Amino acid sequence: MEKISIVGIGKLGLCFGLTLEKAGYDVLGCDINNEYVNLLNSKTFYSTEDGVNMHLKNSNNFRATTILAETIEHSDTIFVVVSTPSLPNGRYNHSQVDKLTDSLISLGVPENRKDLIICCTTMPQYCDTVQNRLSDYNYDVSYNPEFIAQGTILRDQASPDMILIGEANTMSGDKLEQIYKNHTIGEPKICRMLRTEAEICKISLNCFLTTKIAFANMVGDIAEYSSCNPDVILQAIGSDTRIGLKYLGYGYGYGGPCFPRDNRALALYASDVGIDAMISNASDNSNKAHLIYQVGQFCKKNDKDKLVTFDYVTYKPQSTMIEESQQLLFAVEIAKRGYKVCINERPSVISEIQEIYGDFFTYRVRDED
Numbered sequence: 158m159e160k161i162s163i164v165g166i167g168k169l170g171l172c173f174g175l176t177l178e179k180a181g182y183d184v185l186g187c188d189i190n191n192e193y194v195n196l197l198n199s200k201t202f203y204s205t206e207d208g209v210n211m212h213l214k215n216s217n218n219f220r221a222t223t224i225l226a227e228t229i230e231h232s233d234t235i236f237v238v239v240s241t242p243s244l245p246n247g248r249y250n251h252s253q254v255d256k257l258t259d260s261l262i263s264l265g266v267p268e269n270r271k272d273l274i275i276c277c278t279t280m281p282q283y284c285d286t287v288q289n290r291l292s293d294y295n296y297d298v299s300y301n302p303e304f305i306a307q308g309t310i311l312r313d314q315a316s317p318d319m320i321l322i323g324e325a326n327t328m329s330g331d332k333l334e335q336i337y338k339n340h341t342i343g344e345p346k347i348c349r350m351l352r353t354e355a356e357i358c359k360i361s362l363n364c365f366l367t368t369k370i371a372f373a374n375m376v377g378d379i380a381e382y383s384s385c386n387p388d389v390i391l392q393a394i395g396s397d398t399r400i401g402l403k404y405l406g407y408g409y410g411y412g413g414p415c416f417p418r419d420n421r422a423l424a425l426y427a428s429d430v431g432i433d434a435m436i437s438n439a440s441d442n443s444n445k446a447h448l449i450y451q452v453g454q455f456c457k458k459n460d461k462d463k464l465v466t467f468d469y470v471t472y473k474p475q476s477t478m479i480e481e482s483q484q485l486l487f488a489v490e491i492a493k494r495g496y497k498v499c500i501n502e503r504p505s506v507i508s509e510i511q512e513i514y515g516d517f518f519t520y521r522v523r524d525e526d
Contacts, residue, residue, distance in 0.1 A: 158181065158182070158183045158218065159181075159182055159183065160182065160183045160184075160185070160231055160232040160234075161174075161177055161182045161183070161184050161185075161232050161234050161235075161236065161336070162184075162185050162186075162187070162228045162229065162231045162232040162234065162235045162236070163184065163185070163186045163187065163228075163235070163236045163237075163238055164186075164187045164225070164228060164235060164236070164237045164238070164239065164257060165186075165187070165188065165237060165238040165239035165240075165253075165277075166186035166187065166188045166197070166221060166238070167188070167238070167239075167240070168204070168206055168307075168310065169238050169276075169303060169305070169310065170186060170188075170236075170238035170239075171186065171197070171204070171209065171213075172206065172209060172305075172310040172311050172314060173236065173238060173276070173303070173314060174186045174219055175209065175212040175213060175216060175219060175311070176212075176311060176314045176315055176340055177336075177340055178212075178216050178217075178218050178219040179212060179216070179340075180339050180340030181339070182218070182339075182340075183218045184218060184219045184220075185220060185221070185222060185227070185228055185231040185232070186219070186220070186221045186222070186228075187221070187222055187223065187224070187225055187227075187228035188221060188223065189223060190223075191223050193221075194221040194222060194223050197213070197219075197220075197221040198220055198221055200213055200214050200216075205477050205503075205505065206307075206308070206310055206311070207308060207309065207310075207311065207312075207475070208311040208312075209311065212311065225257075225260055225264070226264055229261070229264060229267060229271070230267075233269050233270065233271050233272060234271075234272050234274070234332065234336070235271060235272065235273050235274065236274045236276055236301075237254060237257060237273060237274065237275045237276060237277065238276045238277060239253040239254060239257065239277055240253060240277065241253065241254065241277045241278055241279060243418040243421070243422070246425070247418070247421035247422060247424075247425050248280055248422060248425055249278060249279055249280050249283075249418075249422060251279060251280070251283055253277075254275065254277065254279070254283075254287065258287055258290050258291060261273075261291060261294060261296065262290070262291070262294060265294070266293075266294050266295050267294075267295050267296075269295070270295050270296075270297065271295060271296045271297070272296075272297050272299065272325070272329050272332060272333075273287075273291065273296045273297065273298050273299070274298075274299045274300070274301045274333065275287065275298065275299070275300050275301070276301050276302060276303055277302070278302055278359060278360065278415070278419065278422075279300070279356055280356070280422060280425075280426060281353050281356040281357045281360075281426050282353050282356070283356065284298055284299075284300045284323065284352040284353070284356060285352055285353060288325065288352070297325035297326060297328075297329045298325050298352070299322065299323060299324050299325045299329050299330070299333060299352065300322075300323030300352045300355045300356055301320075301321065301322055301323070301333060301355075302321055302355070302359040304317060304318070304319065304321070304359075304362070305317075306473070306475075306476075307413070307414070307472075307473070307475065307476035307477075307478055308473065308474075308475025308476045309475060314341075315340070315341060315342050316341065316342045316343060316345075317341060317345045318345060318346065319345055319346045319347075319348060320334075320337045320341070320345050320346070320347045320348065321348050321350075321355050321358060321359060322334065322347065322348065322349045322350070322355065323350055323351060323352035323353070323354060323355025323356060324349055324350070324351075324352075325352070330349045334347050334349070357423075357426075359419075360419040360422050360423045360426075361423060363415055363416055363419040363420070364419055364420050364423045364436075364437050364440070366404050366411075366416065367411050367416045367417075367419075367420050367437075367440045367441075367444070368436055368437075368439075368440045369404045369405060370404050370410065370411045370416075370440075370444075371410070371411070371439075371440040371443040371444050371447070372443075373391055373404070373405045373406060373407055374407060374408070374410055374443070374444075374447040375443055375447065376390060376391060376394070376407075377390075377391065377407030377408075378447060378450050380407075381407075381454070387407040388406075388407060391405050391406065391407055409451075409483040409484055409487065410444040410445075410447045410448055410483040411444060411483070412472040412480070412481040412482045412483045412484075412486075413472035413473065413476070413478060413480060413481060413482070414472075414478055414480045414481075417441070417444075417481045420437045420440060420441055421437075421441070423437050424437040424438055444483075448483060448486060448487060448490070451487060452487060452490045452491060452494070455487075455491060456491070456494060459496070461494075461495050461496050461497070463497075464497045464498075464499055464519075465488075465491060465496050465497065465498050465499070466498075466499040466500075466501055466521070467484065467488050467498065467499070467500055467501060467502075468501050468502075469484065469501075469502060470482055470484045470485040470488055470500055470502060470506070470510070471484070471485075471502075471506060472484070477503060477505055477506050479506065479509055479510060485510070488500065488518065489514070489517070492517060492518060497519070498518045498519070499518065499519045499520065499521055500518045500519070500520050500521070501520075501521040501523055502520070502521075502522070502523065503522070503523060503524070504522055507520050507522060
């Protein structure tokens with residue numbers, strides 16, 4: 158049985174590990190949280206992500222450890238799925254990958270050549286710096302970001318539209334391509350390129366989607382202001398095969414853990430190389446303007462004497478994440494204007510909102526999905 162190691166088995170890493178295990182791999186995941194590792198190994202961990210609990214319960218060849226050396230020894234193929242949160246300046250924080258690189262160096266040169274595959278979003282050219290640091294330590298560094306959505310991670314990993322591989326070399330790219338052919342459904346397009354090309358591609362793809370969402374909402378605002386039906390117009394626009402209907406709906410703006418920060422990161426990297434990323438900046442400005450328009454229209458149409466209830470305020474219904482959620486920002490803005498707002502959400506979501514906003518809203522608890 159072929160072995161694979163994963164460093165970082167939070168929500169994404171755990172899902173990826175279980176997906177690989179189901180495909181027939183012997184998977185060892187590494188995490189620094191001993192209590193979490195014990196829960197995984199005893200199969201008593203509970204996840205709010207769809208399908209994870211069942212996959213974990215049924216797994217036979219997935220286990221976890223806190224020992225990095227054991228993880229590196231387990232396999233010559235090591236996926237890195239750690240967090241790269243945004244810094245206040247908009248760039249990605251690579252500190253967890255940096256610490257891992259330091260640890261790999263301290264472990265010395267492994268007997269066999271290792272493929273280290275970075276799956277987290279990084280600033281362009283960052284993976285080249287990791288390769289430069291590890292070149293004398295028998296590691297080939299590739300970049301392989303995931304395109305998934307919270308709430309449908311297992312499904313997205315099993316059935317992706319496209320696989321993006323920034324390969325260290327042809328041999329590393331061949332190995333990664335075969336792993337994906339072994340565990341994905343159908344025949345997703347596999348795009349192989351240089352590491353930096355893949356880093357630019359990843360954030361550019363998400364930026365294109367933010368542009369499309371912002372455009373759809375701009376057209377929708379124009380239509381609504383003109384007493385027209387936004388959906389009729391956007392359906393017609395999306396019927397043109399050059400455009401397509403995906404991400405062309407009228408509603409809340411874009412938010413969540415990927416789109417806004419990737420937009421900012423691309424603009425920053427563009428500035429680094431002397432390019433003005435006007436489209437990325439325009440999408441962000443349009444997204445903000447759309448929220449202001451939505452709030453204004455709501456206030457025109459609704460009196461303040463009725464309770465306004467939101468059945469979800471996460472960035473999308475299936476998720477438990479409120480990061481840059483336009484729904485939550487909308488709720489905040491109308492509450493600031495004197496409306497009584499009730500948040501009808503899952504306990505974990507309410508707890509997170511209360512940490513930020515306290516008793517600014519009233520709350521109603523519904524079951525975890």
